[in-house]
Amino acid sequence: MAATELTSVVTGIRLTLHVLAATIWVGGQYVMVGLLPTARSLGSDAAKRLAGAFGRLSWPAFWVLIATGIWNVIAVQGHKPSAAWSAVLGIKMVLVALAGLGAFLHGRATTKRGLAIWGSVAGLGSTAALILGVFLVG
Numbered sequence: 001m002a003a004t005e006l007t008s009v010v011t012g013i014r015l016t017l018h019v020l021a022a023t024i025w026v027g028g029q030y031v032m033v034g035l036l037p038t039a040r041s042l043g044s045d046a047a048k049r050l051a052g053a054f055g056r057l058s059w060p061a062f063w064v065l066i067a068t069g070i071w072n073v074i075a076v077q078g079h080k081p082s083a084a085w086s087a088v089l090g091i092k093m094v095l096v097a098l099a100g101l102g103a104f105l106h107g108r109a110t111t112k113r114g115l116a117i118w119g120s121v122a123g124l125g126s127t128a129a130l131i132l133g134v135f136l137v138g
Helices: 003-041 046-077 083-108 112-137
Strands: none
């Protein structure tokens, strides 16, 4: 296997892990929102139990996103990214931090208002970070 082919395999693994983790983290948030009405009809603690189960999947995915995101940036550094690319990356990093903080605070919220606010921060931040990630690849 030539060195360029090996690089392509490594790049494929890196990007696949990143996309898979984003699918779980971001897509899972949308799935949870869609399941909430059904979960609430199953009992008073069903939504909380479902959220706990989701957390056992989503938080490891979040940390895989962080790790592969760092790996992505390291991989791109040899290509001298433009100032615009670097600015978009900076905005994305702020959104990732905001999404993680929102999800963390959502998990600790004790009021409906807190759950709604922090869940929205997590969801909107995650979605915006995903969109900027697509633009960074392009």
